[in-house]
Amino acid sequence: MNAVHTPTYRRAEYHGFNAGGSAFVYLVSAGAIFEIDEQVQDVLGRIGGQELSHAALVRELSNEGGDLSDAERLVRELRAAQLIHLGAAAPAPVPEAPPADFPLQALVLNITNQCNLACTYCYEFGADKIATPAGKPKYMTLETAKASVDLLIAEAAHRPSIHITFFGGETLMNFKLLRDVVNYANAATAAAFKGITYSLTTNATLLTPEIVAFLSDNRIGVTVSMDGPPELQDKHRVYKNGKGSYAVIEPRLRTLIAHHRTRAVTARVTLTEGVTDVVRIFRHLKDDLGFHEVGFAPVTTGETRTYSIDAEGMDSVLAQFNLLAQEWLEFALRGEVHGFTNVSETISELIAGVNKSHPCGAGMGLMGVSPSGDLSPCHRFTDADTHVMGHVSSGIDRAKQGDFLSRGHVGAKYDCQSCWARPLCAGGCHHEAFVRYGDTGHANLHYCDWIRQWTDTCLHIYGELAVKNPGFLERFAERKGLS
Amino acid sequence: MKHLRAINKKARRIDDAVTQMEEAIEAAAASGATPPEMEEDVVALQQAPRPHVPMGCTLSFSPGWEVDAGGGTAGLCQPVERDIYDCYVTCFWPVQVPDHVNYSPDWASNCATATKDWRNLDLVFP
Numbered sequence: 001m002n003a004v005h006t007p008t009y010r011r012a013e014y015h016g017f018n019a020g021g022s023a024f025v026y027l028v029s030a031g032a033i034f035e036i037d038e039q040v041q042d043v044l045g046r047i048g049g050q051e052l053s054h055a056a057l058v059r060e061l062s063n064e065g066g067d068l069s070d071a072e073r074l075v076r077e078l079r080a081a082q083l084i085h086l087g088a089a090a091p092a093p094v095p096e097a098p099p100a101d102f103p104l105q106a107l108v109l110n111i112t113n114q115c116n117l118a119c120t121y122c123y124e125f126g127a128d129k130i131a132t133p134a135g136k137p138k139y140m141t142l143e144t145a146k147a148s149v150d151l152l153i154a155e156a157a158h159r160p161s162i163h164i165t166f167f168g169g170e171t172l173m174n175f176k177l178l179r180d181v182v183n184y185a186n187a188a189t190a191a192a193f194k195g196i197t198y199s200l201t202t203n204a205t206l207l208t209p210e211i212v213a214f215l216s217d218n219r220i221g222v223t224v225s226m227d228g229p230p231e232l233q234d235k236h237r238v239y240k241n242g243k244g245s246y247a248v249i250e251p252r253l254r255t256l257i258a259h260h261r262t263r264a265v266t267a268r269v270t271l272t273e274g275v276t277d278v279v280r281i282f283r284h285l286k287d288d289l290g291f292h293e294v295g296f297a298p299v300t301t302g303e304t305r306t307y308s309i310d311a312e313g314m315d316s317v318l319a320q321f322n323l324l325a326q327e328w329l330e331f332a333l334r335g336e337v338h339g340f341t342n343v344s345e346t347i348s349e350l351i352a353g354v355n356k357s358h359p360c361g362a363g364m365g366l367m368g369v370s371p372s373g374d375l376s377p378c379h380r381f382t383d384a385d386t387h388v389m390g391h392v393s394s395g396i397d398r399a400k401q402g403d404f405l406s407r408g409h410v411g412a413k414y415d416c417q418s419c420w421a422r423p424l425c426a427g428g429c430h431h432e433a434f435v436r437y438g439d440t441g442h443a444n445l446h447y448c449d450w451i452r453q454w455t456d457t458c459l460h461i462y463g464e465l466a467v468k469n470p471g472f473l474e475r476f477a478e479r480k481g482l483s
Numbered sequence: 484m485k486h487l488r489a490i491n492k493k494a495r496r497i498d499d500a501v502t503q504m505e506e507a508i509e510a511a512a513a514s515g516a517t518p519p520e521m522e523e524d525v526v527a528l529q530q531a532p533r534p535h536v537p538m539g540c541t542l543s544f545s546p547g548w549e550v551d552a553g554g555g556t557a558g559l560c561q562p563v564e565r566d567i568y569d570c571y572v573t574c575f576w577p578v579q580v581p582d583h584v585n586y587s588p589d590w591a592s593n594c595a596t597a598t599k600d601w602r603n604l605d606l607v608f609p
Binding site: 031034081466 | 484485486487488489490491492493494496497498500501504505508521
């Protein structure tokens with residue numbers, strides 16, 4: 001019959017952690033981080049263990065020697081911040097998807113799908129490739145590139161600034177086009193009263209002093225794909241005849257790092273079976289070669305490739321990530337920059353308190369362009385017939401874009417709904433999901449535990465900095481805003 | 484806020500909103516108004532969060548509950564018997580089924596599995 005019980009308090013969905021001698025909560029519905037005092041911890045402890053109505057809770061709190069109105073005020077504050085609520089939880093609101101006409105911010109121009117290396121794990125050419133380049137152009141023409149720039153400027157609507165990433169294949173195999181595009185885009189954006197920034201990814205085998213000078217002069221950020229010291233680099237990053245590439249790129253990297261003065265030079269390492277010595281790789285790239293930032297990502301594969309990392313390997317990777325993360329923290333406490341990108345990226349998202357509707361901007365603010373001019377959600381879907389999303393000459397295919405984005409929305413991923421790390425992860429890479437599960441909208445369940453542990457590590461760093469060196473976080477946020 | 488210290492941008496936005504709310508309440512209290520009720524023991528149906536209304540309840544319109552597309556009960560999205568416990572234990576409305584709190588705590592004791600044992604449910608005469 002009548003089941004209107006007096007409503008009792010419940011805790012909202014949050015992840016609690018301690019750092020630097022203080023207690024914190026990461027509020028999942030918002031992506032907000034609060035340092036909490038002992039009274040808040042007390043309230044959370046009480047309502048976690050028993051059913052307490054408002055009257056009962058206030059009575060308990062004031063019985064402990066507190067003032068009744070102070071107890072009321074404490075409870076009101078926690079309710080207003082939605083850290084606790086009275087009665088059954090309303091379902092947490094899903095982050096709103098951006099509007100359908102969300103302005104484009106960046107294009108990744110795949111200026112060639114050709115490469116002079118034959119890295120065994122490559123997602124563009126390896127066993128798990130989804131690209132279908134047969135019969136399509138291998139090099140982008142200037143006409144296509146210009147159409148891409150025009151599309152980007154038009155679709156950017158009122159954005160004050162846009163970004164172009166050059167990608168491949170091996171990007172520098174089409175350097176001539178790259179140079180022409182930069183000149184064209186500089187003029188076109190100036191005419192449209194917009195700013196423009198550039199970046200490029202390369203395997204570094206084709207860098208010359210002239211190219212480095214051009215990149216530096218035009219403030220083109222450079223990311224080098226490489227795997228570490230010679231024996232690790234040469235394991236997978238090989239020429240078509242099997243010869244390793246380390247000896248070729250080493251002198252070129254030194255030239256690049258010495259003479260590229262305008263933007264940070266970043267290394268991006270792919271971790272595979274046998275290439276999991278994260279700390280050693282980091283030391284080599286950061287200290288021996290002098291990269292400013294070094295980031296790592298496990299290779300994207302189906303489950304059964306010989307080069308994919310097994311669970312044990314991933315545990316070892318995480319342990320080493322944690323070592324470097326600890327180092328990152330020590331540097332930050334001294335006010336110094338460490339250079340381990342994986343921490344820097346997460347920290348900058350924690351500063352903002354992101355609460356993502358989608359794991360990344362693919363298909364929304366960012367799109368990939370294949371050499372033929374086909375648009376795709378990002379560079380990882382380039383040349384894949386299954387994921388064409390319009391063409392630079394005819395514009396964005398809104399129906400396909402809508403389908404891709406509605407699949408990829410975190411609210412559509414059942415498994416994510418009970419995970420506290422979803423504001424940052426939102427289910428993970430669309431491309432990885434497609435390779436693993438055949439659906440871009442599938443949550444990447446194979447790395448959930450990993451993501452949660454990593455997010456927890458970064459929250460600890462964040463908390464400790466907030467207590468001991470908050471100025472560093474402020475400076476970090478400002479600098480990130482500029483880069 | 485007094486007990487929560489905002490340490491990222493999103494938290495600061497919440498802080499601003501809560502502080503505004505606090506100030507409005509303090510101002511109202513200073514002018515002698517009654518502070519807002521925090522008990523919430525009486526709720527309206529349209530209020531959020533809504534009280535629990537069993538699926539298929541005659542108070543709410545739930546297509547696909549009473550009969551399926553063919554007019555029978557075999558193709559329903561939930562078995563028809565499922566509503567017994569939803570009404571019996573959780574419903575706020577004091578009529579459809581016996582009161583399990585006060586008068587008929589044993590009403591369903593012979594009905595272990597509603598889909599098989601529903602015939603054991605009987606009328607009650609309070």
